[in-house]
Each structure stands twice: as C-alpha cells, then as structure tokens.
Amino acid sequence: MNSDEKASFETPPPPIPEKDIRERVATDVVIVGAGISGLTAAASAAEAGAKVIQLEKGETFHHRGLHNAALASKLQKKAGITVDRENIIYTIMEFAAYRNDQRIVKLWADNCDHVMDWLIDMADAADVEVILDPTTKPWYFPNYPIIHVFLPDRQESLAKMLQNYGQARGTDIRWNTPAIRLVREGDRKGRVTGVIARNTRGDYVQFDARKGVILCTGDYGNNPEMVKCYLRPAIQDLKVVYEPEVNTGDGHQMGLWVGADMDDTPHCAMIWDFAIFSHTGLFNMGRQPWLYVNADGERFMNEDLPYGYECNQLLRQPGGFGWAIWDAKYDDEWPKMQSQCCKNMGPPTFLWNPKQLEEALAEGNVLIATSIRELAQKIEVPIESLENSTTRYNELARQGKDLDFGKYPDRLTTLEKPPYYACKMEVRRMIVLSGLKINTRLQVLDKERQPIPGLYAAGNTSGSFFGDSYPSTVPGLTHSRAWTFGRLAGLNAAKDKGNGR
CATH class of the missing domain: 3.90.700.10 (Succinate dehydrogenase/fumarate reductase flavoprotein, catalytic domain)
Structure with missing residues (x-):
C-alpha cells in the first residue's frame, strides 16, 4: 500500500446512536477476546476481586501450539536448569533488529517465572500435568532449555484450565458477542470507559467498565487489508497455517479509532x-x-x-x-x-x-x-x-x-x-505478532506516547515486543508473552482506580 494512501479501517466508523443501544451493563473490567491472553487476564482480574465480563466473538476459546517459555520456574529450579536472562533479552532484541522496546522485553523476562509458577499451581489443582522440554543443541545460535508443556492436550489444557479458574471466581463470559467500538470520553482525549458489543440477538449492548478495558483479540491475519498495509510484501500472500476466522484485527482497529498508536511497519509475523x-x-x-x-x-x-x-x-x-x-x-x-x-x-x-x-x-x-x-x-x-x-x-x-x-x-x-x-x-x-504500542503497565499508548486511561492490551493485540523476525531460538515465547502480559494487564486493570492509575 502506498504510504500516502489511507486504509479504510483507519477511518473510524460513525458513532453508534445512543438510542440504538438496547442494554447497558456495569462491571469493573471488560476483557475483549478469549484466547490465552484474554483468559489469563480474566482469571487474574477476577482473582484480584474485580467484577469481570469477557466478550468473545466466537463460540469458544482459542488456542494453538504447545510450547510455553519460562526462565526460572519451580520446575526448572527442581531440575537444576539455569539460563542467562540477559542473554535471552539480547537474543530477542537482536532478532527484532532493535525495532522493539527493550523495557517491554525486560518486563516479560522479569515476570514470566512467577506467572508460570502460578499456572503450575493452578495445574496441580486442576489435574493438569506440566512437563519440561529442555532440548538444546550445539549450534551457532544461542538456544535455551525453557519449554514447558501442559498435558494432556497442550494449549487446550491450559485454556480450559484458565477458563474454569476465571469462571469459578465470577468471570461472566459472553460467547458470540463481538465487540464493535470502544467508548472514550472527551473526543478521544479522556478515559476509555467501556465497550459497545453486539449480542447473540444482534442488539447493541454497552458494557461500562469502572476500572478498565483489556484488548486481547489476537492478531489481524484474517484481514487482507491490514495484512497488505502492515506486512512486508514477500509474506503478504503466503498460505496461513493457523488463523481463526475471528482474527480480523478488531482490537487493533478499535484501539486506532480512539487514538492508539500502532507498531512501526513492517510488522513482525511468525x-x-x-x-x-x-x-x-x-x-x-x-x-x-x-x-x-x-x-x-x-x-x-x-x-x-x-x-x-x-x-x-x-x-x-x-x-x-x-x-x-x-x-x-x-x-x-x-x-x-x-x-x-x-x-x-x-x-x-x-x-x-x-x-x-x-x-x-x-x-x-x-x-x-x-x-x-x-x-x-x-x-x-x-x-x-x-x-x-x-x-x-x-x-x-x-x-x-x-x-x-x-x-x-x-x-x-x-x-x-x-x-x-x-x-x-x-x-x-502462522500469526502476526505486532500490535498496539504499550507501556510497562500494559496500557495502550497514543501517538504522543502517552497512556490512554482505562485501556490495556495483551497478547498479539499488543505491540512493542517484536520487530523484525520471530526469535525461534527462544521457544514458546509468544504463548509466554500472552499469559505473562495477560496476567499483568488483568492485575493492573483490577487495581485501576478509574483515573488511569
């Protein structure tokens, strides 16, 4: 796409008239999307005492793959496995050609272990087994024994476990309920206070969030216009291994419409x-x-x-x-x-x-x-x-x-x-890994690099982490980013006092 051209999705659609909104529902935190990051965010916010509503465009949760990275989990410590945290950060930065934000990478490295330990404890209680895959090899590229696998059904086991954990703590999941628009006060200058979605009857429902909205809608791989706009030409027309039909960049677009900033192009894809x-x-x-x-x-x-x-x-x-x-x-x-x-x-x-x-x-x-x-x-x-x-x-x-x-x-x-x-x-x-720019509190940033109050992002809707190529020598990284940042976003939103702090 010519740099002077404006993609259709960059222009916000007309506002939804208030008379067309059939219902308003008040809650503390609204989470948009039920993949690994969204399920983790919901479980974490509910655990922290927040009233949580989770909106999912599809009829069930989404998952893929099997590997999850952690650097010093209780399983690794028990097995005597140690890795160099700083070298892993440098590896991620090098694969990104330093087009990412090292503070965000460090945030992951500093938090993935205690989040994995939280998941291991949850797995023990849910009769889910977590094993290590410490495979490494002599190579010209640094590679690390950091893989954790949830059994028996890999990421499906993890997703089910997170869903059950969140629902047991009060998470209200609305399936087949796509989010349409964010609600932001003050003509894109104030706080994000909610989400307008379409329910199973086709009616508009506004979910008002006292504390925050977390965007976890996955990537935009099933949106040809966004693919054309953001990915390098050589990979735009590739066949896709994994891409749920619902992954059309909804969260990215809703963020852009309220003033969010996107990762610089070309975006990173696996x-x-x-x-x-x-x-x-x-x-x-x-x-x-x-x-x-x-x-x-x-x-x-x-x-x-x-x-x-x-x-x-x-x-x-x-x-x-x-x-x-x-x-x-x-x-x-x-x-x-x-x-x-x-x-x-x-x-x-x-x-x-x-x-x-x-x-x-x-x-x-x-x-x-x-x-x-x-x-x-x-x-x-x-x-x-x-x-x-x-x-x-x-x-x-x-x-x-x-x-x-x-x-x-x-x-x-x-x-x-x-x-x-x-x-x-x-x-x-496989997937697109770039998204909305975030800070170390998982708040979405605007084009002046200022946080948009009340708006958070995690998983593949969030950006700032990847740049050029996916670092496959740090295996399980995308899943680890999803549940690490999902948890941090959920906890931060639950603590949000309604003024962005």
Whole structure:
C-alpha cells in the first residue's frame, strides 16, 4: 500500500446512536477476546476481586501450539536448569533488529517465572500435568532449555484450565458477542470507559467498565487489508497455517479509532518452513536440516537456521520453495539433528509418527526414488545439477566441514543409501505478532506516547515486543508473552482506580 494512501479501517466508523443501544451493563473490567491472553487476564482480574465480563466473538476459546517459555520456574529450579536472562533479552532484541522496546522485553523476562509458577499451581489443582522440554543443541545460535508443556492436550489444557479458574471466581463470559467500538470520553482525549458489543440477538449492548478495558483479540491475519498495509510484501500472500476466522484485527482497529498508536511497519509475523500437514500431524521428517535444493537442483543455504531465517532463504528461490532430500539412513540420522521446539521429533513431545511417512508417500507428498537421477526426474529439476549438488554435499559431509554454507558439522549427512526421498519445502505464515504500542503497565499508548486511561492490551493485540523476525531460538515465547502480559494487564486493570492509575 502506498504510504500516502489511507486504509479504510483507519477511518473510524460513525458513532453508534445512543438510542440504538438496547442494554447497558456495569462491571469493573471488560476483557475483549478469549484466547490465552484474554483468559489469563480474566482469571487474574477476577482473582484480584474485580467484577469481570469477557466478550468473545466466537463460540469458544482459542488456542494453538504447545510450547510455553519460562526462565526460572519451580520446575526448572527442581531440575537444576539455569539460563542467562540477559542473554535471552539480547537474543530477542537482536532478532527484532532493535525495532522493539527493550523495557517491554525486560518486563516479560522479569515476570514470566512467577506467572508460570502460578499456572503450575493452578495445574496441580486442576489435574493438569506440566512437563519440561529442555532440548538444546550445539549450534551457532544461542538456544535455551525453557519449554514447558501442559498435558494432556497442550494449549487446550491450559485454556480450559484458565477458563474454569476465571469462571469459578465470577468471570461472566459472553460467547458470540463481538465487540464493535470502544467508548472514550472527551473526543478521544479522556478515559476509555467501556465497550459497545453486539449480542447473540444482534442488539447493541454497552458494557461500562469502572476500572478498565483489556484488548486481547489476537492478531489481524484474517484481514487482507491490514495484512497488505502492515506486512512486508514477500509474506503478504503466503498460505496461513493457523488463523481463526475471528482474527480480523478488531482490537487493533478499535484501539486506532480512539487514538492508539500502532507498531512501526513492517510488522513482525511468525513464518514457518513448511513441508506438509496431514491428519497425523506436522510432517517434521521433511523439516529436518537435510540437503535442500531449489527448483534448479542447486543447494542454496545452510539448512540449519532458525525458522524465520530459513524461510527468508526459501522465499528468495525460484517459486519461493525448495526440496528437502534424505536417504534410507533417516532413522539413524534424524536424532543427530537435535531439532528444537516444533521441529523436535523426539522426547518429550514426540512430534513424529512413522506412519506419517507411509501416508505422505501414498498421497504423493513425499517422492521416493532408487537413484538421484530418478529423484531429479520426479521433482522436475535438472538431473546434472542435482547430481552435482549431492556429490558436493557428500564430499562436505565426509570432510565434516561445510565449506559452502557453514552448517554445523553434526548435521551434515551423506546421501548414499537408496531409496532417496524428497519433500517440497514452502513457507507459511502462522500469526502476526505486532500490535498496539504499550507501556510497562500494559496500557495502550497514543501517538504522543502517552497512556490512554482505562485501556490495556495483551497478547498479539499488543505491540512493542517484536520487530523484525520471530526469535525461534527462544521457544514458546509468544504463548509466554500472552499469559505473562495477560496476567499483568488483568492485575493492573483490577487495581485501576478509574483515573488511569
């Protein structure tokens, strides 16, 4: 979008006439959205004694994934796991190219542990198990043993637990009730005092918040105009792995309409190197750092990069894709890859099922051949080029040193035992991570960097945390930001005296 053009969503819609509002409901805190950040905010505000109403556009809560980061939880202390907090902050800042606010990153680092301990205590009482995934590997990139997983159903277990905890303390959740507008006094100069929503009958209801409104509506990945406006061109048209229909940037827009400021463009999005996805799960065999070649049959990168960096390399190739190639030794070799987080095929989360390969072969998503020549024909790359690429790769693997792209030596594997396999590697967009600028009290800021009284944000509706690329070497960070800032926002709003303090 041309910088001189104004997007349609930047112009506030006409006010809703007071005569059209059929009902007014008074409460202390209104939370908009019921994802992980919203559920945590509701549970926390209710725990602090506030009367809480939670508005959700959909018919149930929203969740995804499985990993949650903490730096020094009671489980980590018990296991003797220590990490360097300052190095983690620096890692996040570096991946953001310092386009974020270090004070907000530090706020997360200083609070995620006691929030995780609160969740662990809640889990113990709810018969939910929390385990550690301390997987790390020798690498050229700092990586940290900080993953926590809620079992048996991962983030669904966490979301259910938070919902039950909040409702047991009085949270009133209104499903299928989309928020439409914020109410702000004084022509965008005063306090945010409530939310106008549409109930299940289609009527407007105004929820008046004595203490505060917390925006937790997720990202805007299902709003094509916002995607076009804020994301860099290379990732605007990517297929999307996860994006609830309700994630259309409602909270971002409502914030803008009352004077909030948005993160600078281009916004940060989580992008994935993606093989295939089927009913048996993510096909992680194809995502291991085997030999990758492009449509010309040429090796083009160090295959063992953090997700976002790897995706940037894939997007530079003809057609924006590559081929991952491995041979019959895969069962012996994939454990050596020591892949982390969502690429980890081994314990404790075992994101790999041997049936996946059988299924992928049967469906034609993985191609198999008895020779490199035959494989080249099947994936439609120049035969000589692929043969040269595999010959060179085998030479480097036997030397134990990647002189071409610098891949870590342990992840160099030869291609010499048929059959040979190939899986197409493409790039997908997961979620958008930028949002409304906030301060260390989770208050939304206006364009003069002043807090808007009575308005808070958390999760992917909030900004100031990410900048350029998602730091996948700090695994579980987005979920951790969601529940850490959800809790802080809920507690801060519950303490709000109605004057923004």
